[in-house]
Amino acid sequence: MTTTRIVVVVAAVVCAVVGGTGLLAADHQLQRRGSVVEGVPVEIVRATGADGRVPGVVVAHGFGGSGRLMRGFADTLARRGYAVALVDLAGHGASSRRLPGSGDGPAAEARLDHDLDVAVRRLRGMPRVDGGRIGLVGHSLGAAAVIRYGAAHPSIGATVAISQGEMAVPASARNVLLVAGGLEFAPYRDGAVRAVRDVHPEGRPGATYGDPRDGTARRAVIVGGVEHVGVLFSPRTHHETGAWLDAAFGRRSAPVADVRAVQGAGSAVLLHLAAVLSFGAIAAALLGRPPDRRAARRPVSVRFALAAAVLAVGAAVPAMGVFRSPVAVAGPLAGFFGVAGVVALVCARDVAFLGGRPSARTMAATAVLAVSTVVSFAVPAQLGWAYAVPVGPRVWALVPIAVGTGLYCLGVEALCAGHERLTAIGVHAWTATAALAALCAAALVGAVSPFVLLVSPLVAGLLVWQGVQAAALRAVRAPAWVTAVVGGVLLSWPLAVTMPIT
Secondary structure, three states: OOHHHHHHHHHHHHHHHHHHHHHHHHOOOEEEEEEEEOOEEEEEEEEOOOOOOEEEEEEEOOOOOOHHHHHHHHHHHHHOOOEEEEEOOOOOOOOOOOOHHHHOOHHHHHHHHHHHHHHHHHHHOOOOEEEEEEEEEEEOHHHHHHHHHHHHOOOEEEEEEEOOOOOOOOOOOOOEEEEEEOOOOHHHHHHHHHHHHOOOOOOOOOOEEOOHHHOOOEEEEEEOOOOOOHHHHOHHHHHHHHHHHHHHOOOOOOOOOHHHHOHHHHHHHHHHHHHHHHHHHHHHHHHOOOOOOOOOOOOOOHHHHHHHHHHHHHHHHHHHHHOOOOEOOHHHHHHHHHHHHHHHHHHHOOOHHHOOOOOHHHHHHHHHHHHHHHHHHHHHHHHHOOOOOOOOOHHHHHHHHHHHHHHHHHHHHHHHOOOOHHHHHHHHHHHHHHHHHHHHHHHHOOOOOOHHHHHHHHHHHHHHHHHHHHHHHHHOOOOHHHHHHHHHHHHHHHHHHHOOEO
């Protein structure tokens, strides 16, 4: 084993130990109890040993999220003395129910109101929860839902809406805090401030208007340096949320350490990083470094490979409108990656890079690598930041998504084949960058759901992860189809389990 590989393996072990320890510590002195109430998955979180009747808070995630993405708020608020209900809204997380209209329209609003009502009633029915002091916290789609619900139910004492966008806040909603990230799109930032100025024309971010004692308090906060998802893990967002609920309910609680805002998700990311760093060593152990028996081929020129990558992703954009799936955005994304891969394969002109007849060892190693890749994503995600077990139509939607992403990985390998290591890495990185840029451009021009822009950080992270795996497999002369199988699974699983059922 080379010195570089030893250093990488040691770094992987350190990340795994620190990440695992962080996940274990995240639940310290907390009780979590999950159940399905009237078809709605709800997890109750509260501090162990809490005395007396405590206020309750329902926390709702955004489009493409789940209760697990919002666990940081549950941990923060439970340690401040609240009982917290994390809800998986229709189409998300553990819920297999369809979200009508992709979250838009009266039917979707009715479904979301029902899910919030179930969670509120679940909290109020608990003997150690003060049913007269219930608050709501929501993000994006969930922010709009909690504003509507709070306005329609005067018994809700406070509402925290994070990234609600351009939405008016009815005067009947009591004590509303509006939060947005400084790096979010303008409608999210402007929407938070405008909702305060609708009532207080002189309103400015960071100032509180009205009186929480009579339910008229309004406040807008712009959290600097974070975007649509990052705002959920900012310590300031958590501080503002806790202080706002305390003021609304006339109580004082001790602040919670900043690390709690990111401990679960951050620890899971460290475990993901450990998987990325250790993949090369695992692949080398399983596959060895066999002689290169692939048919000799002259690689396409670098200039041609770069041009072909742009052509492939460009040709894939118009095809996105053809593909449909009961899982939102999954069909167009599967079509995009599949068409891009096919065009890249055509441009490469031959299939000599695929190698000869696979050996039993190679096939077994591929199966192990594919399974370990799923586990290395799904287990940390499930524990830290996302519901990662496919339910309902997500199970069979995995198949077409995996086919599309597998073709993409195969097409990229066709353009990289025959080039030296660093050149191949460069071609791969260029293709992934072009794919991400094409997806974002398609969202901006309306060729695909604008939600793609919000999940682009996830797609970017997955493409980097897959690029590292592909480089490691090239280093051990694995056939390109191995990269396609492993990479296809890696890219498809997160897309299938995080996109909502619509």
